[in-house]
Amino acid sequence: MADQAMGLRERKKLQTARRIWETAVELFLERGFDAVSVQEIAEAAEVSKMTVFNYFGSKEDLVFLPMEEHFGDAARAVRERRTGESAVAAVRRQFVEMTEARDPAVGLHPEPLSRQLRQLVLETPALMERAILSAQKGTRDLAALLAEETGDAMLATVAAAMLSAARNALIEEHHARIAAGESADQVAADAAERARQAFGLVEKGLSGYAVKA
Incomplete structure (x- = not known):
């Protein structure tokens, strides 16, 4: 009872x-x-x-509390990665799984609420500041995890920043394409390939990228 x-x-x-x-x-x-x-x-x-x-x-929690855990998604992917799996492979795999699930955290939920909330955040300075601080904390947590594993805090910071940037760029592209008129399903159709390209750039360490002729 x-x-x-x-x-x-x-x-x-x-x-x-x-x-x-x-x-x-x-x-x-x-x-x-x-x-x-x-x-x-x-x-x-x-x-x-x-x-x-x-x-x-x-008051800010009324917007962020249900979504704040997602700022730690990349760190969670690395922490829970499989034996023999690299950090970049783990973050890429998690991201692709989230796109396949149409997770609102990556901008692919068919319902408009997540995009409306995102617009609210972009238009409200107090919420935007909270979003930036939460995102920075997520990147710092990822860097701390990588530093603990590798023993090199500087390179861990660089790696965490690059992984976070790749995720953010992909999510921004999802939102931009849907805002331009594509459906969530249309964007999701090539999301895995776009993720492969974005994280591939991170994986290569920008080697050969944007070499001036």
């Missing part, structure tokens, strides 16, 4: 968090992030302002 009760409580908590988040996102997209107060979100979600902060530590 205790386990069942705990399960019910946890489900109710998840439902409450989901309702608060959906309410906040709807208001943000309708009126803009800065024009909506936490009190307004609480009233619309039929909870107290304190409840909102119990689930989401800040």
Whole structure:
């Protein structure tokens, strides 16, 4: 009985968090992030302002908390890679798997919500700053992991920056193509090949790239 009760409580908590988040996102997209107060979100979600902060530590968390884990995707891919698999191969494999799954974190979900949230972030300085800081932390975490394995912090920093840049460039291309009118399925059709090209450039260490004639 205790386990069942705990399960019910946890489900109710998840439902409450989901309702608060959906309410906040709807208001943000309708009126803009800065024009909506936490009190307004609480009233619309039929909870107290304190409840909102119990689930989401800040107003920015109402946008980022569900997606923030994805800033650590590259580090997670390296940490969990297979025996004999290089760091670049692991990040490439994870990225391709995410494109095949149409993961919103790589800009390929067919529903527009993830792209609407991305646009909200781009248009809101406070959210943009949070995104930049979170992305930088993801790259630092990847560099720290590689440095721990290899013993060379400088080269680990270079490698982490290149891997992060490749992922970001691919995601930006996905968003740009969809914004230009392609469907998520059309973009996904050659996403694996584009990932192979991007990470291939990293894998070669830019050798022979952009040699001036």
